[in-house]
Amino acid sequence: MxxxxxxxxxxxxxxxxxxxxxxxxxxxxxxxxxxxxxxxxxxxxxxxxxxxxxxxxxxxxxxxxxxxxxxxxxxxxxxxxxxxxxxxxxxxxxxxxxxxxxxxxxxxxxxxxxxxxxxxxxxxxxxRFDPEYADKQYAKLKDLERGISEEYGKRLHTAMLTFTASSTDDDGRPLPPVDHLDGLLSSWEAVRRALDRALDGRRYERLAILEPHQSGYFHIHMAVFVDGPVRTSTLAEPIEAHVRNCDLAEWDAHDLDDDSTVSVRHAGGDRTDDDSLDELAIYLAEYLGTYGDDPLDQPEHVQAANALLWATGRQRWRPSNGAQSYMATEAREPGTDWSVVGIEVDGEFRPADPENGGVDRFTTAGLDPPD
DNA sequence: CGCGTCCAAACAACGCGAGG
DNA sequence: CCTCGCGTTGTTTGGACGCG
Incomplete structure (x- = not known):
């Protein structure tokens, strides 16, 4: 590097x-x-x-x-x-x-x-596109792995779900990428609800991540950590909800018998079972820091996908609150006595531009007639 | 009753700013 | 390198509710 x-x-x-x-x-x-x-x-x-x-x-x-x-x-x-x-x-x-x-x-x-x-x-x-940020995310992922495997122990089962959406319209024309992304996520509420109801009564956490395909369009990988055994058919329900509610989702891309759509692994079964969790980490890490120090050195389709996140403000990681708590990095001790710097505030200081709190945006208009 | 959506609260992320 | 604050947006969560 x-x-x-x-x-x-x-x-x-x-x-x-x-x-x-x-x-x-x-x-x-x-x-x-x-x-x-x-x-x-x-x-x-x-x-x-x-x-x-x-x-x-x-x-x-x-x-x-x-x-x-x-x-x-x-x-x-x-x-x-x-x-x-x-x-x-x-x-x-x-x-x-x-x-x-x-x-x-x-x-x-x-x-x-x-x-x-x-x-x-x-x-x-x-x-967030800096490799330093990616390193932190990877560290958080490892924290999640460690925390959840310690908590669930031998009962831990992990599953990986894949959600996709067609990137072309009926005429085979490539879709505007933001429209594709919004379409892909349009079923998210229903998917999350379906998962929650399918696993009702069981303890579980999840971590979904938007990942670019070779085309630059996104798809979703969702890791599910379940306290106890799970059937593939149980986890098929959120897949079904996705196909039902996402107009761009096709059944042929969500074959429930295909391991790439739903895969369940018993992580806590054997002694040398860290493999499956490592597999997950490696899998996700492919998109984190493997392309070097410079975001601009990444493959074109990765950059194109990042540009979509950047333009839309979408977040790539979608952890459940519980998963997030496992990923919390070293919570600061409130009792620590360190010399309080205390910025020279007391109401005197004001930012130069109080009006915009970060990013300037605009809203598309006049493109096509509303429904 | 299963399924999906709407809603609001709470939290986190993000981009900006400042200091030691 | 570390620590803060601020303002906006994104997401989770669970209750509530409409619908077939």
């Missing part, structure tokens, strides 16, 4: 002027002047151009679809099509590029802070 970072830094150092410029306007970038930055920052997109230049030739048609064709979808300002009079979104490919710019700007800002200030002011918090 040191090599990659080194090469990256070297690349950055060849454009010192641009880097300095960036630090002066990190807020402008995501603020009111966002419409301009696509054009004014072409010089900054060198790395992306290299990658996209390679990918463009083989870019699937889906990348040229708009993010959504529906009204009332709230997305980041960065993926707004400012050339359109209506509030329409840009293409999937454009959104992926915008996501890449966002990632790159974060890196640049952090780097320059260290260079200029000299007093190690250190960069901002890592965003």
């Amino acid at each position: 040191g090599d990659r970072t080194g090469a990256e830094r070297a690349a950055v150092s060849t454009h010192p002027v641009e880097v300095v410029t960036v630090t002066t306007e990190p807020t402008t970038l995501v603020g009111a002047h966002a419409p301009d930055w696509g054009a004014s920052r072409l010089s900054k997109t060198n790395r992306a151009d290299e990658q996209n230049g390679r990918e463009t030739a083989s870019a699937p048609p889906s990348r040229f679809r708009p993010l959504t064709e529906r009204n009332g979808v709230t997305l980041r300002q960065e993926v707004r099509d400012w050339h359109d009079l209506d509030d329409a979104p840009i293409s999937w490919k454009g959104a992926t590029d915008a996501w890449g710019s966002y990632i790159r700007d974060k890196e640049d800002v952090e780097t320059v802070f260290e260079d200029v200030s000299g007093n190690r002011a250190s960069g901002s918090k890592p965003h």
Whole structure:
């Protein structure tokens, strides 16, 4: 990883002027002047151009679809099509590029802070696409494994459920990716309810995660941890609920006899059974940190999928509350006496922009007639 | 009664900001 | 590196309820 970072830094150092410029306007970038930055920052997109230049030739048609064709979808300002009079979104490919710019700007800002200030002011918090964040998630996953296996002991059974949705319309045309994602999740309430009722009276936790397919479209993997034995037929109920309630879900993609749809394992049976849990960890870890330190080094379809999460604000991990408590990282002791810094607040301090609490968004409109 | 949705409260995530 | 706060959005949860 040191090599990659080194090469990256070297690349950055060849454009010192641009880097300095960036630090002066990190807020402008995501603020009111966002419409301009696509054009004014072409010089900054060198790395992306290299990658996209390679990918463009083989870019699937889906990348040229708009993010959504529906009204009332709230997305980041960065993926707004400012050339359109209506509030329409840009293409999937454009959104992926915008996501890449966002990632790159974060890196640049952090780097320059260290260079200029000299007093190690250190960069901002890592965003959720940073490998550091992925490391934390992986650590949390291991905490979940350990905690739940200790708690359930030999009774622990694990299951993996897979939920998919067709990424093409009736004519075989690739769907707008946000519409596909929303469609995929449209059955979520029913699925969760079905699972809860199917396992009524039994103790269980779950962790669902959105994972990109090779196409860049998402599917859902749900790990279920049950205190006691479970039949596959029991866990087929949430699958059935999904197919019933998700318009894009087809039965042929949810074969209940297929191990990839529903698989149950008795994790606590034998002595050398940590395999199944490790299998789960490895399985999920494939999408966490295996592509190196740089989010922009990840495969194109992973970046495209991340761009969707970024544009929509969707969260990738969907743990049950109980699972979440197992994943809680080292709760801070309230009794610890550490010298209280106490920011100079007492009502005096106010943020520069109290109006927006984080991300600028817009809502699509005028795309098609409402039902 | 099975199934699905609607709702509100509570919690967590996320992106921003600041300090030592 | 660590620690905070703030504001908005996303998600879980369980009760309630409508429907066939």
